Amino acid sequence: MAFFPHTQLFLGSTRSIAVSGPHIQILDSKSGLVLSSTINFSGSDKDDVLKSGPVRCTALSPSGKYLATAGDDKILKVWEVEGLRVRSQRELPKRPTGIQFAAGGDIILVADKFGDVFSYPLHPPENIAKPKKDALSSHENVSGGELILGHTSLLTSFVLSRDGKYIISADRDEHIRVSWYPKGFNIEMYCLGHTKFVSAIHIPEFLPSTLISGGGDPSLKVWDWMTGICLGDIPILDVVLPYIRVRPQRNELDEDGERKPNKRRRKKGQKNKAQTSDDEGEGEKIADGTAPDASAPAPEEPFTLAIHKIASLTTNGNNYLIFSAIGATSLFAVDISAGFSAPEIERFDFGKPVIDFTLENDGNIWVCLDAQWGEAANDVMVQRINLASGKFQAVTDESPLLKSLNTTCLIPASASDLKTLDLYLPLASLPKIPDAEHNAMDVELPPPQDEGDVVPGKKIGKKQMGRLKNKQKLLERMQEVGVSTPMSERVKGLEVEGDDEAPGPKKIKAASEDPTADVNMETES
Incomplete structure (x- = not known):
């Protein structure tokens, strides 16, 4: 007992x-x-x-x-x-x-x-x-x-x-x-x-x-x-x-370090994730194209x-x-x-x-x-x-x-x-982000990847592939405005939009003619 x-x-x-x-x-x-x-x-x-x-x-x-x-x-x-x-x-x-x-x-x-x-x-x-x-x-x-x-x-x-x-x-x-x-x-x-x-x-x-x-x-x-x-x-x-x-046990923790409750319920007649993946032929696969080994023990x-x-x-x-x-x-x-x-x-x-x-x-x-x-x-x-x-x-x-x-x-x-x-x-x-940099704006960015390039051993699905594409575009824009450089140097490549004398937040955009290169940042005067 x-x-x-x-x-x-x-x-x-x-x-x-x-x-x-x-x-x-x-x-x-x-x-x-x-x-x-x-x-x-x-x-x-x-x-x-x-x-x-x-x-x-x-x-x-x-x-x-x-x-x-x-x-x-x-x-x-x-x-x-x-x-x-x-x-x-x-x-x-x-x-x-x-x-x-x-x-x-x-x-x-x-x-x-x-x-x-x-x-x-x-x-x-x-x-x-x-x-x-x-x-x-x-x-x-x-x-x-x-x-x-x-x-x-x-x-x-x-x-x-x-x-x-x-x-x-x-x-x-x-x-x-x-x-x-x-x-x-x-x-x-x-x-x-x-x-x-x-x-x-x-x-x-x-x-x-x-x-x-x-x-x-x-x-x-x-x-x-x-x-x-x-x-x-x-x-x-x-x-x-x-x-x-x-x-x-680091899995299933929310942002406050608490266990996430499992609230997912399968509706009547709904197939589970593995069955759906097998039927549609779009199941998650490891980067080398092989199916994940369910019998392999998780790394400690x-x-x-x-x-x-x-x-x-x-x-x-x-x-x-x-x-x-x-x-x-x-x-x-x-x-x-x-x-x-x-x-x-x-x-x-x-x-x-x-x-x-x-x-x-x-x-x-x-x-x-x-x-x-x-x-x-x-x-x-x-x-x-x-x-x-x-x-x-x-x-x-x-x-x-x-x-x-x-x-x-x-x-x-x-x-x-x-x-x-x-x-x-x-x-x-307690270890919130182990071995992470304190200032996220000053970390070195990874080199650009091709659209089909994925991390070896990482399971990739359709939604995640879409996120990777969007993230890659964002990384490229951030590198254009110098996000990998310190903040003091980074501001030199930005232009402030609006009246300098006006109080309140201002939009900052990259010194580029491409409107898609705008960076959504705010500063306080």
Whole structure:
């Protein structure tokens, strides 16, 4: 029987919280007894939990009294931990990527896939007027959230400074921004130097002026975030890559990195694509004229490095960075007590992909595992380790809470449930355009092709052939006006149409007598 893995743990002195798929469970930290669980809901409450889908983002208030969650239904829920009752729920404008409490727990910050961060009061007012669209936000917020800041790319992670005066945010386009809080439109500094997406950032408690960042780059970067100066790199690729076991599935992703729903339905009497192609004799073929080999296995995607989480821990007088990577079976630690220059990386291999980890006050580390991944599935969803003398060691004494998490707290899940959970989707969605040029206007254009020329191994149909012809004509026109040259040189070959003194957008066309050579571009005076 398959079970939902525990995707996140909150450990407390009296109460602990386990999030598993769409369900939340409250446990007694000492005895391990389940005090409340959404699995025991009935009626409309149970339907609401199942309809919400997997819980993607969670945050616990500083007091431990409230839990904020958001799932695929884009509903921000505030739960009372005692009794596990929904205190309030609000609709979010876009799918969330992160939730945090701020200002002593009275404010909830939510980041979304459009790059915006909104703030919401812990307890919403009874009557919320329909808000007007903020001129600075990329989308309307139906629940009246206050815009804090916005990126032009998917916002992957954000943290507040220890004094609460700054908010540091990172996105999929390698940017790290330091902004004032709550007036996020005041940008203090940028930390620039990543060449790939940034997926995790962290401010160590023992180094409040230092920021640690990681993502798809082969190193963790260390910043003085107030000055934007990179203090050093911690190489990790050669250590982490051998432990990555999950490959990205890049097919069927939309522009936001989400799985595309399959809405195509075959009408009654309609033939499928293969039958239609065979009947008409115009089926898709490979460039050399041979039919595609359906039995040939699809090429495997390369393993992708994507840092999931970075945390810090002080034990036995030493300061450590603890981090995990998506799809990797090991947890990693770096001792930075002596600085950041070429530190040794410690690792502990669990044999199963690490989903998340939580630090305990006594220095123990609780690690959530995808225990049923692969062929040798088991029910050990959580393991506990610690750092002793700079080395990871398994904790042998099994606490009642740990035993409960691996036995009585397991919630059955179907194959469809686990597919919907999709733990490793970020491996495909984070690398937006791998190895692409940042400025699409300055890339070198390919040489012109003949109408019948196609890429070897590429399936070509009638529609695609038509698109190739149109694209080739466009490329030829673009080369005539010098699109392959820098913008400053390119403008020399263009003439602006219209009155130079008139405000507003102007059309730009190539300095050519051929009217078909016009380029649809706009400039602002």
